[in-house]
Amino acid sequence: MAEILKIVDLHVATTDGKEILRGVNLEIKRGEVHALMGPNGSGKSTLGYAIMGHPGYEVTKGTITLNGLDVLSMDPSQRARAGIFLAFQRPMSIPGVKMADFLRHAATNVRRPDRKEGEDLIPMREFRKELNEKMVQLRMDKEFARRYVNDGFSGGEMKRAEILQLAMLRPKFAILDETDSGLDVDAVRVASQSIADIGGKEMGILIITHHEHLLEHNRPDFTHVILGGRIVETGGPELAVELHKQGYDRIRAAHPMAAAAEAAMQDREAVATH
Ligand SMILES: Nc1ncnc2c1ncn2[C@@H]1O[C@H](COP(=O)(O)OP(=O)(O)OP(=O)(O)O)[C@@H](O)[C@H]1O
């Protein structure tokens, strides 16, 4: 049976009560590539956070399950061990923690779900070998692993660090939130190819993007359009191309209710910032 990440009628608000997602339905099977596109502020990152269990967001209605297991009852580390991964749109830096140590802990936790606090990590030699191989594959400088996590990294370096995590953790389901933003043309190509190499048929991938470049080597089986906190259209790869070329005017005209919700969200922003 195909493994599946299933989201049904998901409603999400910030912990201070601001409603963002209003009934998202989405099914991702392992091995599939899904693209999620939508205007700024439509709820894409919020969906990623809700799937991963970010404490700043509250699921007010609906379900998320992984092969039938209730994801919403798991804390973020249990979700990671269950095989879910989120590459952040804006990764955090962790000064004082080296990339290599961070990755060794993360990989150990994910690969040995029953490991108790204080038990051994993946043996250093084995881990180093694997890390070096992955860094060569991703054309990353070895020096990277010795630096503190994202500390002083350029925008592009942070995104590559996220892909390195993806490569080391090999999740069942990965959400990549604008992993192409800030990358130069060559780096996007490497990223796109790397994601395809890492993912292959092994992963279900949700690629959140405003561009088509990351999709070059990861042709989406499905493209979803989110507007005002709802997925309003789902199509094939051609939909991603259309949106990239023509923007969201047609979508807004075809879905006036969602467009109204989007406008209301933006008004709320405007009130909050004045
Ligand atoms: N913690 C929060 N507190 C207040 N508002 C929030 C919070 N998180 C998200 N929002 C608001 O919810 C809306 C959706 O945000 P989200 O980051 O999910 O959008 P997005 O689709 O990822 O946009 P972008 O394409 O710009 O990354 C925005 O109006 C945003 O300001």
Ligand SMILES: [Mg+2]
């Ligand atoms: Mg976002």
